[in-house]
Amino acid sequence: AMVLEIKNYINGQFVSPISGDYIDSISPATGVLNAKVPCSDKHDVDEAVSSAKRAFSSWSESSTKERADVMNRIADILESRLTEFARLESEDQAMLLATKIDIPRAVYNFRFFALSILNGTEECTHLTGASQHLNYVHRMPVGVAGLISPWNLPLYLLTWKIAPAIAFGNTCVAKPSELTSVTAWKLCEVFTAAKLPPGVVNIVFGYGTEVGEELVRHPDVSVVSFTGSTMVGQRISQVVAPYCKAVSLELGGKNAALVFGDADVNESVECCVRSSFANQGEVCLCTSRIYVQSNLYEEFVAKFVERTKLLRVGDPEDNSTDLGALVSKQHWEKVRKYIDIAISDGGTIKCGYGVEPLELPHKLKGGFFFPPTVITGVDDMSSCVQDEIFGPVVCIMPFDTEQEAIKRANNVKYGLCATVWTTHLERAHRVSKKLEAGTVWVNCWMVRDLRMPFGGMKHSGLGRESAKDSLEFFTEAKTICIKY
Known part of the structure; x- marks a missing residue:
């Protein structure tokens, strides 16, 4: 070329x-x-x-x-x-x-x-x-x-x-x-x-x-x-x-999704997979922390992992590809470092980096590809949950009460956006008001009306x-x- x-x-x-x-x-x-x-x-x-x-x-x-x-x-x-x-x-x-x-x-x-x-x-x-x-x-x-x-x-x-x-x-x-x-x-x-x-x-x-x-x-x-x-x-x-x-x-952002027990599990899984891995996770609005109410947690994680494994990593020119490459070697190294941190912090890699090898055609062997990776079992204070990774890496954690979910979602230095999954109208409004984020999407993600203010709180x-x-x-x- x-x-x-x-x-x-x-x-x-x-x-x-x-x-x-x-x-x-x-x-x-x-x-x-x-x-x-x-x-x-x-x-x-x-x-x-x-x-x-x-x-x-x-x-x-x-x-x-x-x-x-x-x-x-x-x-x-x-x-x-x-x-x-x-x-x-x-x-x-x-x-x-x-x-x-x-x-x-x-x-x-x-x-x-x-x-x-x-x-x-x-x-x-x-x-x-x-x-x-x-x-x-x-x-x-x-x-x-x-x-x-x-x-x-x-x-x-x-x-x-x-x-x-x-x-x-x-x-x-x-x-x-x-x-x-x-x-x-x-x-x-x-x-x-x-x-x-x-x-x-x-x-x-x-x-x-x-x-x-x-x-x-x-x-x-x-x-x-x-x-x-x-x-x-x-x-x-x-x-x-x-x-x-x-x-x-x-x-930057470290955006949370809150999935309540009454949410439509298939719809929330489908959209959260997209919001976690769109553009390889290299979007400031991507979801990188998912809090799921305990009664739904096991089912959500199983379905999320299953759906993530179907994502295709490869040639950005090919229409059937879901994730392209990360922007640079240096950025690839930064993202990979967080996988090591997750493991040393007691986390489990459910799928992605180090679990399944990437199958790439010969011409892409020198590319900076990173598989979509799902982490469970890490504490909220782990830097995997606190830092903006800006790659295809997401942590899923269970929660019990609405108050707890809000508190944990707000417990990072960032406040760009958040997503809430629930079929309960009052809860949708109540939780959205309490989240420290410039944009809150309820039962959707990345729907943008340019007439509405866009920006972040805190850092x-x-x-x-x-x-x-x-x-x-x-x-x-x-x-x-x-x-x-």
């Missing part, structure tokens, strides 16, 4: 990194070199930010219709190239979701925010008395937005930031993950084809420590939106503190993303009061 040479996209042009250095990006399914990614630094970031700053005055003054038209053209062109983008994404990230979720959602992100700005209205109030005053809210774009996105759903999460940033009249500099940069680079061709004015979106590739850090601390970057690990999120908070910059952080992040929340984040609200 041909090795792709990626370039930065600055001021509407494809440019090589100033240093001339590149990072090797490996295809996870084969272990073979897939792309050379620019190893950019401060100089490239400075160029990109000044390009975004120059483009800001005319873009921020363009009409909502002009901006919506450009965004709809981006969506149309991207959609017409769906198959190509999905193929590139699965080679780069070994993901199966590319055709079904990742690329279609990227298309939808642009259409959604284009509609959102065309339909937006602002509030106003009248003060009457001896004299009349009209107050209204004017939302000003913030300027240059710094956008940093992760490797697990590359195009989906990058466009979930770019679309609102530019829709509301800002310009931006984005940094995708150095592990998955191919589709972000290709998206720039779409920007050019859609006649997005130069400098409105700039993309600089490279490491977080080199590019991300410079972007976050750049004095001309007004807001920072980041999706990624909690550790990096904490580092970003430290860096931006002296600058009074608005920050949005969507960080899972800061701020929310949605039509309304993103408008608030990417604009400054100004009250204008006029006497008449």
Whole structure:
């Protein structure tokens, strides 16, 4: 296969990194070199930010219709190239979701925010008395937005930031993950084809420590939106503190499923298998702890293990595959380490790693494949139950009472999402209210309405993303009061 040479996209042009250095990006399914990614630094970031700053005055003054038209053209062109983008994404990230979720959602992100700005209205109030005053809210774009996105759903999460940033009249500099940069680079061709004015979106590739850090601390970057690990999120908070910059952080999760004794066991097993192993468990919303009421526990575990054993691990290009490869060798090692921890903490590996060998075709022998693994018998304080593993590993534990289940579900530092399985309506509402999580799904998982706030509590992040929340984040609200 041909090795792709990626370039930065600055001021509407494809440019090589100033240093001339590149990072090797490996295809996870084969272990073979897939792309050379620019190893950019401060100089490239400075160029990109000044390009975004120059483009800001005319873009921020363009009409909502002009901006919506450009965004709809981006969506149309991207959609017409769906198959190509999905193929590139699965080679780069070994993901199966590319055709079904990742690329279609990227298309939808642009259409959604284009509609959102065309339909937006602002509030106003009248003060009457001896004299009349009209107050209204004017939302000003913030300027240059710094956008940093992760490797697990590359195009989906990058466009979930770019679309609102530019829709509301800002310009931006984005940094995708150095592990998955191919589709972000290709998206720039779409920007050019859609006649997005130069400098409105700039993309600089490279490491977080080199590019991300410079972007976050750049004095001309007004807001920072980041999706990624909690550790990096904490580092970003430290860096931006002296600058009074608005920050949005969507960080890790250690999401619990609570399966009550009255739940439909087959339906809950089916959905929990999906929520545990979708995209190899490399989704911040994946379930990694399942608490099952004691009367249902044995049956649930038996059915869950049986269903998990039917999952096929293998070629992400093949439609019959259920799990692709993990993103990198380093990440594979991290996930594997947790299996050792589970065993030393007295856990039982019911199926998966070390139990059944993986049968892989020859061309995938160098890939970073990990079988879906189910663990029972570990204590809640085990790091398997406390840490975000971000792989196809799930722990199942029994519980007795509703109070106990809520307490245990909340007993981690994360609070991104949770799922509740019950046929009892009152319990569904009662438990959902008490869970410390930004989203609670009852008898379902991963159903997303982009009009609703999305984000995490505790160490899972800061701020929310949605039509309304993103408008608030990417604009400054100004009250204008006029006497008449």
